[in-house]
Amino acid sequence: MQAFIKAISYYLPQQQLSNTELAKLFPEWGVEKIAKKIGINTRHIAAADEFASDMAIAAAQKLFTEHHINPAEIDFILYCTQSPDYFLPTTACIIQDKLNLPVKAGALDFNLGCSGYIYGLALAKGLIAGGIAKNILLLTSETYSKFIHPGDKGNRTIFGDAAAATLISTDGIAAIGQFELGTDGKGAENLMVKQGAIRYPDKNRDSVNDGYGNEQSPGHLYMDGPEIFAFTSQIVPALIAGTLFKNNVDKAGIDQFILHQANQYMLEHLRKKMDIPVPNFYNAMAGVGNTVSSSVPIALYDAMKEKPAAPKAKWLLAGFGVGYSWGATVITF
Known part of the structure; x- marks a missing residue:
């Protein structure tokens, strides 16, 4: 069904x-x-x-x-x-x-x-x-x-x-197509709140400066930006290619790409690397920031309001990050 x-x-x-x-x-x-x-x-x-x-x-x-x-x-x-x-x-x-x-x-x-x-x-x-x-x-x-x-x-x-x-x-309004999913837990510690759950229940709030002007502690969110960028740069093009293959469509057949709204620098790097035209690559983070699991549905909602999809249009949705975990699909209007 x-x-x-x-x-x-x-x-x-x-x-x-x-x-x-x-x-x-x-x-x-x-x-x-x-x-x-x-x-x-x-x-x-x-x-x-x-x-x-x-x-x-x-x-x-x-x-x-x-x-x-x-x-x-x-x-x-x-x-x-x-x-x-x-x-x-x-x-x-x-x-x-x-x-x-x-x-x-x-x-x-x-x-x-x-x-x-x-x-x-x-x-x-x-x-x-x-x-x-x-x-x-x-x-x-x-x-x-x-x-x-x-x-x-x-x-x-x-x-x-x-x-x-x-x-x-x-x-x-849009049929959900085939999925490309992936996981690499070797990157788990690059985006983590280490303390507070069962393995490390006691939170250490003593902070240290990471050398870039950021105060951090094991009881707060830690993100290794360069490692996350490297992971994203490597995995997302392959994720998109695999998703296109599973949905029997080529890049030119996608009317809109809606990726996780990580930050503008990362998204623009990915857009250029995958050679996606600017009009087909949606950006919706300026007024909300990186909203993690809600970034794709927020961007999808805003895109449908701003530029309603034509009948049979295909949009590619992709998310990637903490875990490491990634996934994408194509929806058809």
Whole structure:
């Protein structure tokens, strides 16, 4: 049975962190420099008492209202986050109750970052193909800001908080094609919050300067930027090539490429390396930042509003990052 993206909505926290505010905190990190290199002007930050589940619920409520969806028809919830409310219970179960979704609906969390939306689409397609569910609510929500050291100018510049809600069903606006997925756990320590879970439960908040003006500690988000860049530069072109092959389409047959919105420098490097024309390569991070698992659905929503797809148009979606983990698919309108 074919699976379709039927509707998308997203939620952004009210609080914002602008480049002007960052430049005041880090005088050596000017407003123009941030905008030119990173491609981000502002990012939304969850309030102290606002958590990933709250944002996911807000995104789902927007989805139901904006697209006139009956919550009673939802029969499965997939919730992607790396900042869950609790170790247990499963946050998707809490979301089911707070949204008053049917108790017959399945619900599960999965822990993935920048590839999470693509994996969610793959899981949803499998549930529909197996006859297990017909209307799946895919939620992505992340509050990386709560992991970042206040003195870490690099990560504070890049990441923003957000949530997105997508309905995947047996009919809809875009058919979900074949997937190319991959994993390389050897890169796990290059993007990590090392302390706080079971292996290293005690958080060491003693910080050190990494030599680039960033304060970091094992209890906060650590990212080795050069290693992440090298991984992305190597794996993404192969990911795109494999996805095109599996979907029996060439690069010229893709009307729009929507990649994980990591940062402008990285995306422009990838675009040039893969020789993709500027009009076919969508960028939607300026007002939100890198929103991790929500970056692809936010960009997809904005792209569909800005430049509605023609019938039978093919768009390629790709996510990659923490794990290392990567995935891509093609959707056909």
